[in-house]
Amino acid sequence: MVFEQASFSRTGFCLLRPEASDGIYRYADGLPIVGPRLMIDGVDAVRVTFQWGAQAAAHCYVILNTITDRAREHLDEFCMSIGPGRADARSLVCALPADAILSYQTVIVGPWGLEPGVRTEMGEWIRFLEDAGPDESNPLRVVNGRGAAASLFVGPDARVVWPSEDLAAPQMCAPREREIGAAISARLGHTRRRRVVMHDGEADPTCTLILFDGEIWRGNGVGWLTRRYPGLRVVTIDAGELDEREAELTDADRVGALLQAVCDEAGAGPVMVAGQSYGGLAALEAGLRSDVPVDEIVAQSPSLWWGGAQRGVGEGTLMGDLRVGSVSPRQGVRLRLQVGTLEETMRPVVDGCAELLRRQGADVELDHYRSGHDVAWWREGLVRALDEWEPSHMLTRNETAQVNA
Numbered sequence: 576m577v578f579e580q581a582s583f584s585r586t587g588f589c590l591l592r593p594e595a596s597d598g599i600y601r602y603a604d605g606l607p608i609v610g611p612r613l614m615i616d617g618v619d620a621v622r623v624t625f626q627w628g629a630q631a632a633a634h635c636y637v638i639l640n641t642i643t644d645r646a647r648e649h650l651d652e653f654c655m656s657i658g659p660g661r662a663d664a665r666s667l668v669c670a671l672p673a674d675a676i677l678s679y680q681t682v683i684v685g686p687w688g689l690e691p692g693v694r695t696e697m698g699e700w701i702r703f704l705e706d707a708g709p710d711e712s713n714p715l716r717v718v719n720g721r722g723a724a725a726s727l728f729v730g731p732d733a734r735v736v737w738p739s740e741d742l743a744a745p746q747m748c749a750p751r752e753r754e755i756g757a758a759i760s761a762r763l764g765h766t767r768r769r770r771v772v773m774h775d776g777e778a779d780p781t782c783t784l785i786l787f788d789g790e791i792w793r794g795n796g797v798g799w800l801t802r803r804y805p806g807l808r809v810v811t812i813d814a815g816e817l818d819e820r821e822a823e824l825t826d827a828d829r830v831g832a833l834l835q836a837v838c839d840e841a842g843a844g845p846v847m848v849a850g851q852s853y854g855g856l857a858a859l860e861a862g863l864r865s866d867v868p869v870d871e872i873v874a875q876s877p878s879l880w881w882g883g884a885q886r887g888v889g890e891g892t893l894m895g896d897l898r899v900g901s902v903s904p905r906q907g908v909r910l911r912l913q914v915g916t917l918e919e920t921m922r923p924v925v926d927g928c929a930e931l932l933r934r935q936g937a938d939v940e941l942d943h944y945r946s947g948h949d950v951a952w953w954r955e956g957l958v959r960a961l962d963e964w965e966p967s968h969m970l971t972r973n974e975t976a977q978v979n980a
Contacts, residue, residue, distance in 0.1 A: 580615050580616060580670075581616060582616065583615040583616035583618055583620065583670065584616040584617055584618050585917075585919065586642065586917070587642060587671065587672050587675060587916070587917045587945065587947075588639065588642045588669055588670070588671060589615065589669060589670050590652055590667075590668070590669050591622060591668045591669055591670055592668070593624075593656070593666055593668045594668075606624075606625065606626055606710060606712040606713050607623050607624055607625045607626070607710070607713065607728060608623070608624040608626070609621050609622070609623055609730075609731060610622035610623070610624065612673060613670055615670055618672055619672065619673040619674070619732065620670040620671060620672055620673055621670070621671060621672075621673045621730060621731060622668065622669075622670060623668070623669055623670065623671045623728070624666050624667070624668050625637050625655065625666060625667045625668075625669075625681075625710070626655070626664050626665070626666045626712070627655050627664065627665050627666070627681065628664055628665075633683055633684065633685055633686065634654055634655070634683070634684045634685075634688070635654070635655045635665055635681055635682070635683050635684075636650060636653050636654050636655070636681065636682045636683075636684065637653045637655065637667050637679060637680075637681055638653065638679060638680045638681065638682060638704065638707055639653070639677055639679045639728075640677055640678045640679060640719065640725070640946075640947050640948070640949045640951065641677075641915070641917050641918065641946070641947020641948050641949060642677070642917065642947060644700075644947075645919075647693065647694050647695075647700055648694045648695060649694075650689065650693065650694055653667065654667070655667045671728065671730060672730055672945045673730045673731055673732040673733075674730050674732040674733045674945045675728065675729075675730040675733060675945045675946060676727075676728075676729055676730070676733045676735060676944060676945065676946050676949070676951045676952040676955060677727075677728045677946055677947070677949060677951055678717045678719050678725040678726065678727055678728075678949050678950060678951040679710065679725060679726055679727075679728055680704075680707035680708055680709060680710070680719075680723070680725045680726065681707065681708065681709075681710055682703065682704070682706050682707045682708075683706075689703075690702075690703070704721070704723075707723065707725075708723075708724065709724045709725055709726040710726040713726040713727070713728075714739075714740050715727035715728075715729065715739040715740060716739055716740070716741075716742055717739065717742075717795065717950055717951050717954070718742065718791060718794035718795050718950065719949070719950050719951075720788075720791060720851075720852070720948070720949075720950055722790065722791060722794065725951075727739050727951055728951075730945070733945070733955075734955065735955055736955060736958045737795070737799075737954040737955060737958060738796070738799060742794065742795055742796040743796070744796070746799060746802060747796025747798060747799045748774075748796070748798040748799075749774035749775055749776060749798030749799075749801040749802075749809065750775070750776055750777050750801065750802075751774070751775040751776070751777075752772055752773065752774050752775070752798065753772070753773045753775075754770065754771070754772055754773075755771050755772070755773050755810075755840055755841060756768065756769050756770050756771040756772075756813075758840050759771045759812075759833070759836050759837060759840055762836035762839060762840060763832060763833065763836050769812070769813045769815055770789060770790070770811075770813040771789070771810065771811070771812050771813065771837065772789060772793065772810070772811045773808065773809075773810050773841050774797065774798045774800075774801055774808065774809040774810070774811065775801060775808050776801035776802060776804075776805055776806070776807065776808075777805070778805045778806045779806070780806060780807070780808035780843035780844065781806040781807075781843065781844045782806060782807055782808070782843065782844040782845045782846070782847070782964075783807075783808045783809075783810060783838075783841065783842050783843050783844060783845070783846045783847070784800065784807060784808070784809045784810070784846075784847045784848075784849065784961070785810045785812065785834065785837055785838075785846065785847070785848045785849070786809065786810070786811050786812065786849055786850070786854075787812055787814060787824065787849075787850040787851070787853075787854030787857060787858070788812075788813075788814045788820075788850070788851060788854050789811025789812045789813045789814070790811075790813050790814065791950060792811050793811055795950065795954060797809055797811060800957075800958075800961065803958075803961075804961055807961070808841065808843050810837055810841050812833070812837065814854070820853060821853060823857075824850070824853035824854055824856065824857040825853060825856065825857070825878075825881050825882075827857075827860040827861070827864045827865065830857045830860060830861050830865070831860075831861055831864070831865035831866075831867055834848060834861050834865070834867045834869070835865075835867050838867060838868060838869075842868070845870040845871075846868060846869045846870055846871075847869070847870060847871040847872075847873065847960070847961070847964060848861055848862070848867075848869050848871075848872055848873070849872075849873035849874075849875065849957055849960065850873075850874065850875070850877075851875040851876055851950070851953050852875075852876050852877070852878050852948065853878050853881070854875075855874040855875050855876055855877030855878065856874070856877045856878040856879065856881055856893065858872050858873065858874050858877070859872060859874040859877050859879075859893065859910070859912075860893060862874075862905065862908050862910055863893070863897075863902050863903070863904065863905065864902060869908060870907070870908065870909065871908070871909040871910075871911065871960070871964060872908060872909070872910050872911065873911045873913065873956070873957065873960045874910070874911070874912050874913070875913045875914075875953045875956055875957075876913070876914055876915060876918060876921060876925075876948050876953070877912065877925065877928075878891075879891055879893060879894055879921070879924045879925060879928055880920075880921070880924065881893075882895075883895075887920060887921075888920045889920075889924065890924055890927075894924065894927070894928060894931075897928070897931050897932070897935070898931065903935055904932055904935055904936060904937035904938075904939075908938075909938045909939075909940075910932060910937055910938065910939040910940070911939070911940045911941075911942070911960050912925050912928060912929045912939065912940070912941050912942070913925075913941075913942040913943075913944065913953075913956040913960075914926070914941075914942075914943060914944075915943070915944050915945070915946040915947045915948060915949060915952060916943050916944065916945050916946070917945070917946060917947040918947055918948055921948070922943075925941075926941065929941040940963075942956060942959065944956060
């Protein structure tokens with residue numbers, strides 16, 4: 576077994592032996608079934624049962640974001656099996672942290688079994704994930720970083736605010752939305768076609784949130800934020816194809832020019848810029864290297880490895896520049912770094928970055944979430960950042976009611 580109880584605090588997962596009582600415990604309507612609490616490797620955990628109605632000779636795999644991805648050579652550990660006394664259903668019984676926020680999908684494989692390269696070759700793994708879909712018995716949804724529909728697991732100790740049952744519901748859209756991509760391209764002096772959408776609530780905007788990877792955020796109903804925070808304007812910037820996304824978001828000059836164009840076209844009041852992965856790096860670079868007028872930066876799972884010796888591991892260009900002092904924090908810009916505790920190679924670098932910035936006098940916050948490289952917790956981290964942003968920038972609900980009266 577690759578996931579042992581002794582390493583649970585690091586991996587966030589271990590298999591448990593199925594028991595006949597697994598089906599009687601319920602934490603919420605639908606699946607997965609959350610059972611008794613456990614203490615494993617010093618971490619509060621819960622017994623979790625994923626279930627699937629059995630089909631003859633077929634197999635069902637549970638793909639837990641980050642957890643399964645990094646252990647695909649041991650994919651059999653995530654395959655549901657027929658449990659005791661339940662010939663009509665297959666299940667995967669495991670322990671997960673009680674405060675976990677995870678997206679997951681399932682993949683059904685026919686009697687022929689897995690393709691040989693799925694466990695060892697990245698290309699085959701990506702093709703395997705193309706057949707992944709949400710758990711139809713679980714009503715909670717998230718659009719993951721690949722832009723695909725996934726299910727949401729929320730541990731009983733996790734704080735979750737983002738509505739997840741119907742991401743396409745009217746209340747998940749802003750009352751007013753306008754496409755401004757052409758105007759942004761004109762300001763930048765090029766003809767690149769991409770979507771940039773401005774989302775406004777009923778109240779006049781008093782502050783602005785700019786988000787990279789706009790297509791992912793719109794899929795998750797980001798317009799809802801304008802209803803939770805009256806006076807907030809949200810601007811979502813699409814990333815484009817993977818190669819273009821990497822080229823743009825790792826280029827500090829291009830990012831700075833893009834953000835300046837967005838601020839000139841759509842900025843209202845104080846500005847927060849938030850990004851994830853490459854977008855997290857881009858946001859942090861903008862807060863440190865550019866003179867774009869921003870008030871707060873939220874860097875979630877930032878790719879601080881970029882420009883380093885090994886992809887996805889260690890410190891890259893920005894960290895090196897911070898260490899030698901060629902980049903230093905800007906006065907008046909608050910920095911917020913967030914990372915998942917299951918991001919094994921990324922977490923120590925993000926933690927180190929926060930400490931380095933503090934020593935250099937930056938106003939910096941560091942948040943940890945029990946999860947991996949996952950939109951599921953990025954949504955909640957963004958809500959937390961907005962909750963703790965200067966409240967004077969946004970009207971309260973009572974003030975909005977008075978304005979609209």
